[in-house]
Amino acid sequence: MNIYVSNLSFNVQDEDLREFxxxxxxxxxxxxxMDKITNQSRGFGFVEMADETASKKAIAELDGATIENRTIKxxxxxxxxxxxxxxxxxxxxxxxxxxxxxxxxx
Numbered sequence: 001m002n003i004y005v006s007n008l009s010f011n012v013q014d015e016d017l018r019e020f021x022x023x024x025x026x027x028x029x030x031x032x033x034m035d036k037i038t039n040q041s042r043g044f045g046f047v048e049m050a051d052e053t054a055s056k057k058a059i060a061e062l063d064g065a066t067i068e069n070r071t072i073k074x075x076x077x078x079x080x081x082x083x084x085x086x087x088x089x090x091x092x093x094x095x096x097x098x099x100x101x102x103x104x105x106x
Contacts, residue, residue, distance in 0.1 A: 001055035004077040006044040008032065009068035014045075020067065021047050025054025046077055 005017065018030035032045040049055040055076075063074040 001049055001052050002077040003047040003049065003055060003059060004044065004075055005047060005062075006073045007070050008041065008043050008045060008072060009070050010041045010043060011068060012041065012045075017045050017047060020062065021049065021058050024049070024058035024061070026050040 003021070008017070012032055014030050014032055017032055018027050021027045021030065026049065027047060028050050029048040030045065031047075033042045034040065035042050047058075049058065059074050059076065062072065065072055065074075
């Protein structure tokens with residue numbers, strides 16, 4: 001099961017995230033999401049656990065837990081939505097296209 005973890009301290013790294021969930025069962029992957037530009041944590045991550053029962057127990061017990069003075073939110077990850085047409089900044093603006101402001105200016 002894939003688990004979404006939010007409100008993480010910016011100091012938490014992949015291995016820390018793995019250690020938080022390890023007491024509940026086998027963690028197959030743990031990843032803190034990093035900003036592409038600054039290379040700093042975005043404050044959330046994902047944990048993949050092999051056993052669904054262990055995953056649900058981890059979600060129930062870790063949701064609302066305090067880690068590094070922050071109350072984390074833990075729940076089952078939802079499937080990623082289609083993001084077609086969006087750029088790295090989360091919007092669909094394209095200032096360098098055929099409909100540019102300067103197209104008919106001269």
